[in-house]
Amino acid sequence: MTPILTISQASCDEDVVAAADLIDSRDDNHHPLDRAALAKARLLLLARLDGRLVGCGAIKAGDGEVAELGYLVVASQYRRLGIGARLTQARIDWARAQGIKLLWATVRAENQASRENLLKAGWQFYGDYLSIRGTGNTIGWYVLPLQQGLDIQALMAGPIGSRTPVSQGRGAHG
Ligand SMILES: CC(C)(COP(=O)(O)OP(=O)(O)OC[C@H]1O[C@@H](n2cnc3c(N)ncnc32)[C@H](O)[C@@H]1OP(=O)(O)O)[C@@H](O)C(=O)NCCC(=O)NCCS
Known part of the structure; x- marks a missing residue:
């Protein structure tokens, strides 16, 4: 069965x-x-x-x-x-x-399964930021707007806080 x-x-x-x-x-x-x-x-x-x-x-x-x-x-x-x-x-x-207007999620750069899971469900890559834990790890941030016309940057300002963006090496983040 x-x-x-x-x-x-x-x-x-x-x-x-x-x-x-x-x-x-x-x-x-x-x-x-x-x-x-x-x-x-x-x-x-x-x-x-x-x-x-x-x-x-x-x-x-x-x-x-x-x-x-x-x-x-x-x-x-x-x-x-x-x-x-x-x-x-x-x-x-x-x-x-x-x-809820906007969903967000973070995925470690090396976690392909989790990243693909989000992208397949329609999520967008938002940016890479250094881990706030001071480990030097790169964390990928992803968002899924659930309404039209959102100011995503303004809504994400709180969650992102003072994290440092990682500009190079986006590579496979899609
Ligand atoms: C991430 C995780 C939850 C995915 O669960 P899952 O049930 O295997 O995922 P699904 O079968 O629904 O896969 C959906 C899609 O995600 C992608 N995907 C899933 N696992 C993948 C892998 N190992 N490599 C590449 N892509 C993968 C594929 O696109 C897949 O679709 P497909 O099988 O039709 O190709 C699972 O790998 C897991 O538990 N990992 C450890 C915990 C973890 O990393 N959690 C997320 C923390 S941010």
Whole structure:
């Protein structure tokens, strides 16, 4: 039988803990998860395949018309099946329904899978900036306007803050 994929909002503490455990099981070199911040996410979606948790994705804590996507992880043995794309589209649909005007997300320069996931969902590259953590890492910033005629630069001024733009080496950022 074809496995059934369901995407649903976290509805109890156990869901948040399960998502946090999945995020912490990431096989790449990510920053330690702030579980309290995850618990405050505006939206936390869980993807289950025949009931087994295989992915999650969130819209991070905050309020207002500009929101950040984050915490997207698909368990390594379930990748390239379209689950990440489904989680991203579901978050976009939810944001639009909430009246959010602009979504943004950051992706490390070397994370091709995540970058492609956003570009395929219609996102635009906004710019490369140095990591605010002082690591020297380049972080790619991406935006998805959900309304026409937005002043994206003005809306992004807050999130970007005083970060230093990286002008060269855009290369594969598309
Ligand atoms: C990023 C991630 C969530 C993608 O999940 P996924 O379920 O494998 O993604 P999908 O199957 O929906 O892929 C959608 C598209 O993204 C692109 N993509 C996904 N993985 C890719 C990879 N390894 N290399 C290149 N492109 C990739 C492809 O365009 C793909 O479409 P296609 O399979 O039709 O070619 C997954 O790789 C992951 O969990 N990575 C580790 C955690 C992480 O980096 N999270 C993001 C932090 S910013």
